[in-house]
Amino acid sequence: MLDRREFLRKAGLGSMGIITLSSFDIPEMIRERELFCLTIAHTNDMHSHVDPFPPDHSKYPGMGGMARRLSLIRELRDKNPHLLLLDSGDIFQGTPYFNFYGGEVEFRLMSEMGYDCATMGNHDFDNGLEGFDKMLPYASFPFVTSNYDFSDTVLAGKTHRFKTFQRGPIKIGIFGIGIQLDGLVSKPLYGNTIHKEEVKTANEIALELKELDCDFIICLSHLGFSYSDGKISDQILARETKNIDLILGGHTHTFLDQPVAIGNLDDKPVIINQVGWAGLVVGKLDFYFDKSLKNKWCKQTATLPVKTVPKK
Amino acid sequence: MKDAISLLVLTIVLLASVGCANYKIIKFTGTNTSVSGEYKAHSDAEEITTMYRKAIDSVMNEQIGTTAHTLTKGNPEGRLGNFCSDAVFEQSLLWQKKNGMLEKVKLDFALLNNGGLRVPLDSGRITIGNIYELMPFENEIVFVEISGKQMNELMDYIHKRTTLSGRKSGVPVSKNFELQLDTINQLNYCQINDQQFDANQSYTIATSDYLANGGDQMAFFTNPIAITYTGIKIRDAFIESIRELGRKGQVVDAKLDGRIGYVR
Numbered sequence: 001m002l003d004r005r006e007f008l009r010k011a012g013l014g015s016m017g018i019i020t021l022s023s024f025d026i027p028e029m030i031r032e033r034e035l036f037c038l039t040i041a042h043t044n045d046m047h048s049h050v051d052p053f054p055p056d057h058s059k060y061p062g063m064g065g066m067a068r069r070l071s072l073i074r075e076l077r078d079k080n081p082h083l084l085l086l087d088s089g090d091i092f093q094g095t096p097y098f099n100f101y102g103g104e105v106e107f108r109l110m111s112e113m114g115y116d117c118a119t120m121g122n123h124d125f126d127n128g129l130e131g132f133d134k135m136l137p138y139a140s141f142p143f144v145t146s147n148y149d150f151s152d153t154v155l156a157g158k159t160h161r162f163k164t165f166q167r168g169p170i171k172i173g174i175f176g177i178g179i180q181l182d183g184l185v186s187k188p189l190y191g192n193t194i195h196k197e198e199v200k201t202a203n204e205i206a207l208e209l210k211e212l213d214c215d216f217i218i219c220l221s222h223l224g225f226s227y228s229d230g231k232i233s234d235q236i237l238a239r240e241t242k243n244i245d246l247i248l249g250g251h252t253h254t255f256l257d258q259p260v261a262i263g264n265l266d267d268k269p270v271i272i273n274q275v276g277w278a279g280l281v282v283g284k285l286d287f288y289f290d291k292s293l294k295n296k297w298c299k300q301t302a303t304l305p306v307k308t309v310p311k312k
Numbered sequence: 313m314k315d316a317i318s319l320l321v322l323t324i325v326l327l328a329s330v331g332c333a334n335y336k337i338i339k340f341t342g343t344n345t346s347v348s349g350e351y352k353a354h355s356d357a358e359e360i361t362t363m364y365r366k367a368i369d370s371v372m373n374e375q376i377g378t379t380a381h382t383l384t385k386g387n388p389e390g391r392l393g394n395f396c397s398d399a400v401f402e403q404s405l406l407w408q409k410k411n412g413m414l415e416k417v418k419l420d421f422a423l424l425n426n427g428g429l430r431v432p433l434d435s436g437r438i439t440i441g442n443i444y445e446l447m448p449f450e451n452e453i454v455f456v457e458i459s460g461k462q463m464n465e466l467m468d469y470i471h472k473r474t475t476l477s478g479r480k481s482g483v484p485v486s487k488n489f490e491l492q493l494d495t496i497n498q499l500n501y502c503q504i505n506d507q508q509f510d511a512n513q514s515y516t517i518a519t520s521d522y523l524a525n526g527g528d529q530m531a532f533f534t535n536p537i538a539i540t541y542t543g544i545k546i547r548d549a550f551i552e553s554i555r556e557l558g559r560k561g562q563v564v565d566a567k568l569d570g571r572i573g574y575v576r
Binding site: 035050051052062063064065066067068069070071072074075093094095096097098099100101104105108109112113126127183184186187188216245255256257258259271273275279280281282283284285286287288289290 | 336337338339340341342343344345346347348349351352353354355356357358360361364365367368371372441444448449450521522525526527529
């Protein structure tokens with residue numbers, strides 16, 4: 001298997017840590033072989049933005065809206081029925097829809113869109129664990145909260161350490177890593193929730209998923225993209241773990257122009273993406289799998305660069 | 313954001329290097345797509361939303377008052393923070409009166425955080441909807457009694473949040489709390505209800521439960537002498553204060569009065 005350094009060399013790592021992939025040949029090879037495309041669509045920090053921003057909004061005039069997102073998702077699903085639709089938390093809080101109905105509208109619309117899985121952000125605790133619990137009947141999708149131990153709370157047994165999904169021939173494992181609640185959320189709201197260390201938990205669960213024969217492992221994270229003070233973030237999580245293929249982040253409301261790739265403990269690339277907030281942007285990631293390529297790698301065509309973040 | 317708004321397609325080849333058990337990823341493309349008017353609002357979603365939206369709109373569009381100025385956050389003080397913390401203090405006193413608590417707890421002043429005030433109040437008519445945008449959180453007013461030592465930490469916090477590079481958010485306080493900052497000698501001169509601050513005394517502050525629990529790094533609140541939960545939502549305190557002015561035929565006219573300033 002190609003290691004990351006070799007990957008970067010082959011890909012032609014330019015200065016500034018930007019990979020420019022150019023002029024690989026044989027796109028026909030893709031066509032000849034039978035490929036499986038897994039499409040992952042995702043959101044984060046929708047913050048109860050059910051309706052689009054008003055037309056006179058200073059930053060995002062007329063943008064967003066869950067009814068439009070439904071059209072977009074239906075379009076994606078028409079193109080590729082093997083779609084996974086995921087959310088990285090902070091579904092709640094930000095518009096009167098939440099103040100009045102406590103998340104009922106958001107969950108009902110997400111269910112209509114066919115979300116497959118989500119994790120909890122700090123604002124999903126805003127009406128307390130009871131407030132979240134009361135809304136669960138409106139959500140047709142599961143929550144993965146791998147590093148929150150809810151066993152001594154009303155949410156005991158109602159969220160999952162991880163979930164696995166089958167899409168075509170591919171088995172996907174999904175788990176969730178949440179942010180430290182202490183100092184961020186009022187203690188009475190999260191009650192007896194125990195927050196477990198992020199990197200250790202992520203490594204444990206990713207390994208468990210690998211041993212369950214998952215082909216692709218996704219971490220839904222509400223840690224934030226990166227911090228200047230070295231606080232745990234998606235970038236650190238990617239670097240300090242193994243077996244994770246993709247981190248879909250949230251919390252910092254980061255509008256990434258494009259996904260980034262970071263080398264993990266095994267020097268294998270981990271893709272990280274985050275799409276701002278308020279349902280303004282939907283991320284869509286297509287992964288093409290090929291069984292015949294076992295133990296091989298193959299030159300393929302690339303059209304645009306991917307930004308990588310240099311290892312510290 | 314501009315870049316993120318535009319449709320961006322990215323194609324890279326991972327050269328079979330993403331670790332998966334049986335299948336190799338040979339190609340990856342990522343597209344972050346803006347949810348714009350290009351996508352029509354789907355009727356299946358509209359059907360769900362309409363009933364909720366109508367009920368909300370009927371409440372939100374009610375005008376409760378008028379403001380003479382656009383109220384914005386500021387540092388060391390802002391019209392928005394001054395209005396909001398004064399409103400919390402006044403409504404706290406009213407609540408005490410109603411509940412026969414005036415004697416039991418002697419409130420000294422109110423303190424909020426600018427991070428919790430989400431949008432400015434534009435000059436002109438104020439609707440309930442505007443106040444929900446300003447204060448979307450369900451936080452309630454609590455009274456926190458802290459020691460003179462903790463009060464010193466509170467003042468240091470305000471000092472930092474007013475002057476420290478990169479952290480300058482300003483801290484909204486009610487008008488009965490006056491603080492003059494000596495930035496050269498790192499000293500604070502404080503008067504509370506026209507009395508010199510006394511480090512041997514305890515003080516009781518009306519604030520939000522979020523801050524009382526140490527939110528926005530207000531560690532000085534986390535080990536209080538006493539705490540009283542009022543159940544008054546901060547948002548309702550704002551709404552009540554504005555309504556009250558309206559009933560008196562007055563407009564919201566928050567002023568900058570130098571409650572937090574610098575020693576000359």
